[in-house]
Amino acid sequence: MSTSTAAEAVYLRAQLLYPVVLLVAFIVSAGVHSILTARTEEELVVPTAKGPGGKPLPVTKRKREQLDEPGVPDACAASGFARRVFQYTTAAVILSFFANGGAIALRALQLRGKDATEGWWCTEERTVYVVGAAFLYVYVLITLFDWEGSPDVVHLIVWSLGLLGEATILLSFAILVTESSYVVNEPAAHNSNPWDVIDLGIGAVRLTLMALLVGLYLALSAKKYLKNRRLLDEEASRSDTDETSPLLNGNGDATNYHTHSNGHATNGHSRGGAGFENSSSDTDTGYQKQDEQAAFYRPEKLPHKTWFEYCRGYTVFFPYLWPSKSKRLQVVVMLCFILVVIQRVVNILVPMQTTRVTNDLEKSESGIEMPWEQLGLLITYKLLQGPSGLLGSARALLWVPVSQHTYRALTTAAFEHVHSLSLDFHLGKRTGEVLSALNKGASINQFLEQVTFQVVPMLVDLLVAIVYFYLQFGPTYALFVSIITFYYLYLTIRMAATRADQRRDMVNADREEEAVKNDSITSYETVKYFNAEKYEFKRYRDAIIAFQVAEAKVTWGINHMNICQSMVFMCGMLVAMMTCAFQVSRGERKVGEFVGLVTYLGQLQGPLNFFGTFYRTVQQAMISGERLLELFKIQPTVVDTPSTETLSDCDGRIEWHNVGFSYDKRRPALRDLSFECKPGSTTAFVGESGGGKSTVFRLMFRYYNCHEGSIRVGGRDVKDLTIDSVRRFIGVVPQDTILFNETLMYNLKYANPCATDEDVYEACRAAAIHDRIMAFPDGYLTKVGERGLRLSGGEKQRVAIARTILKNPRIIMLDEATSALDGETEQKIQSKLISGKFGAGRTLLIIAHRLSTITHADQIIVLHAGQMVEKGTHQELLALNGRYAAMWEKHCRAERAAEHARDATRKAKKLLCQAKISRRDEISDGGYSSMVSSAILPPRQNRTASDGSSSDSSSDSSSSKGESDKSDSESVSSRGSRHGSDHGSEHTLRDEGGEESRHEEMADDEYSPGDEAEEPLLSRVDNQRQSS
Secondary structure, three states: OOOHHHHHHHHHHOOOOOHHHHHHHHHHHHHHHHOOOOOOOHEOOOOOOOHHHOOOOOEEEEEOOOOOOOOOOOOOOHHHHHHHHHHHHHHHHHHHHHHHHHHHHHHHHHHHHHHOOOOOOOOOOHHHHHHHHHHHHHHHHHHHHOOOOOOOHHHHHHHHHHHHHHHHHHHHHHHHHHHOOOOOOOHHHOOOOOOHHHHHHHHHHHHHHHHHHHHHHHHHHHHHHHHHHHHHHHHHHHHHHHHHOOOOOOOOOOOOOOOOOOOOOOOOOOOOOOOOOOOOOOOOOOOOOOOOOOOOOOOOOOOOOHHHHHHHHHHHHHHHHHHOOOOOHHHHHHHHHHHHHHHHHHHHHHHHHHHHHHHHHHHOOOOOOOHHHHHHHHHHHHHHOOOOOOOHHHHHHHHHHHHHHHHHHHHHHHHHHHHHHHHHHHHHOHHHHHHHOOOOOOHHHHHHHHHOOOOOOHHHHHHHHHHHHHEEEEEEEEHHHHHHHHHHHHHHHEEEEEEHHHHHHHHHHHHHHHHHHHHHHHHHHHHHHHHHHHHHHHHHHHHHHHHHHHHHHHHHHHHHHHHHOOOOOHHHHHHHHHHHHHHHHHOOOOHHHHHHHHHHHHHHHHHHHHHHHHHHHHHHHHHHHHHHHHHHOOOOOOOOOOEEOOOOOOOOOOEEEEEEEEOOOOOEEEEEEEEEOOOOEEEEEEEOOOOOOHHHHHHHHHOOOOEEEEEOOOOHHHEEEEEHHHOEEEEEEEOOOOOOOOEHHHHHHHHOOOHHHHHHHHHHHHHOOOOHOOOOHHHHEEEOOOOOOOOHHHHHHHHHHHHHHHHHOEEEEEEEOOOOOHHHHHHHHHHHHHOOOOOOOEEEEEEEEEEEEEEOOOOOEEEOOOEEEEOOHHHHHHHOOHHHHHHHHHHHHHHHHHHHHHHHHHHHHHHHHOOOOOOOOOOOOOOOOHHHOOOOOHHHHHHHHHHOOOOOHHHHHHHHHOOOOOOOOHHHHHHHHOOOHHHHHHHHHHOOOOOOOOOOOOHOOOOOOOHHOOOOOOHHHHHHHHOO
């Protein structure tokens, strides 16, 4: 082979590979560089926990507070002036390619003028080189403006390869020109001409510019390297000097290196603090740091995702899709993949068959028969093609059970996992965010389905199209398709990225509108109270306007993007069609090839258009799926160890030994707390708010593990027992009762589904709620509403007490469980829980602020700042004259003031009755509105008689009505025996529905002048205290 022949082969091959190699190098280097730089900017926390079934969980990305570890350096770090030099030089490189294009066109025109049969002389390799390289460097120039910190190593790689390619092309072309044997469709005598010299000159200029780009980048990189090296040397020299310094400073303090502790695991608190040592470096409480948003919360803005993160997300999500336990579904998944491959083949066969049919029809004009067979194949292919074709529909139908399996398995696992989390998570969570994350079960399947059956097939279709055009039409048409595809995708992704924030603003505005509407309607009464209708109307109009403004921006952006997409695609399609039509007119191609070209280009528009929605939908699906999986990274703080046993029997004995606990290491909640509750005894906890009373109940119910000491139930440490078995022996009546939006019977039987209706009635009688429920139109089938809001506070608390009775626990904990009840009803319920058949042998723990309701307790524990400051019976604590005695004194003064207020109320009612003024328009106080509204009950020995005179039942109502006809003197004589119970009956009636007529009938005997001289009940209580 001669030198000129080898040079010609190298010249042609180098021109053909030049844009392809640079494009591949640019894409690969940019992808790798994005991965490496992303790892330095964000800390990737690999989870130690596993998802359901041992499946993997996604890594958690957190912004680093300090980038201590050097990542991939910006080797250049160009200044503003240097960056402009790079931009202008790259623009000059692009202009050189345009100069080559102009020279080619002028040369063609010159040849066309000399000989009409001549014209386009340029080879396809030369066309691919000039056009492809020009468009590639245009994108490189765009990145120099768009990319932060550009130019970087990606540009260096492209420029270096470009320099090598330009040198190869220029050298081989120079050899051809100098040996005057380069043949380009013209006589050999004209081989050496001025046009070749012009091309050589342009090539030399471009080679110089490429060398300038590479040299300038390397020079700036060397300058930065030397600067960093000098700084490191200076720092090393300072470190050598510091080694001679003492470890302690002048004040004797040790150097603080801010070391972090992983906490302790012995008590089950693996994430959020435990001991009492103060640590400035670890002040987080609960399951996450206070200043850090939970990973499963909805992001304010859609974060940028690299292609590597999409691939990594696919590998994480795929195990949730794969039905590992169902062979049948595995076969279905494989069939779906096979159908996708067949669809790709059909997409190639359709334009090829269209070409054959067109050519056969062209021949039929010459007398050849109709191509029925080819038409039949074309129709068959069209039936199979597309997502709505037979293959796409079959794939979608087969995918339904796989999709349902994935959603069902993942959603139920997430729901069960949230229920298994400890109380610290539920106290610190945003309920809306948790529910939103739980609703993302379909997002993982959506992401996998879109990537598997849309994104990947679309990319395959585009690559196959380029190869198809190269083999069927030549490299020029492959270049056209490549340019259309690349710039179409770039434009779509770029514009979709800018629209992401606009769409997020629109979604937020829509949520705000819904929130305003919901808030205003649910607060209907408040709006009417303050005549705020006009304000609410304006607020809602403003919310709608804000949404419509954001919606208009999104709509404009979508249409603007569609126009730009269509312009790019149509321009590329126009060039390809004109080139093919020109070749058909010259007889170089057949009409069928032109039709096949148009068909295939039109077929490519579908997958390209998908990218308009891909950036948002696939990204949103991936983020939503990760939010759901983030829940599985949160582990419960209180769990059963492998050595725990089941508590099969419990006598109700409770023992606390030196128990210490804290929610935050800096502030202990309980300190060295010790007490014992014997089986069947009653223990009350009193103290100011924040003293630790509710914490005692939480530790008893195993919401938390104590950090110090031990808690024993039935003689066994609760840490050695399963959480479920301990909780089965404990019944809790919380202060704020939450009911399901179901019937009363459903809520009552929730504690014991096996309970009979008679068991429910008996428990409700013990809780003094049965008669009230029977007064409802639907009785026990009454719906209680959302969270039980259709019931009053007292009714909800009595339902909760009845529900606890149905659970039949050995230990009952009442956390302000009767705060909404009057004192009489509260004492009746407690007496049945203590001495009745429901309370026999049960250990009762009570938290109460109304001290009069716990005077019967076997022991009263006074808590202050997490410590037990006093313990004893009511009389013993009064004798101590300490904190409890002071609380009792305040309580008595409040009751005395309440007694005087009630006396004044009775006088007013008497005067109204004497004046014959109706009280139907009277404003009621709404019942027991504060803790001072209850009366002090008589001592234990008189409680039975007091209870017997209560008007809680209908029989008492009739008796009271009969007494209203007696004289005032009879009322005075009878009042002494039922002084305390009348007041309790009044409150009970208000709670039972405010039977106003009954109040009117009792008004005459509620007061007489003799009441003023009667000794107040509170005075008797004070006398008892003084005598003690």
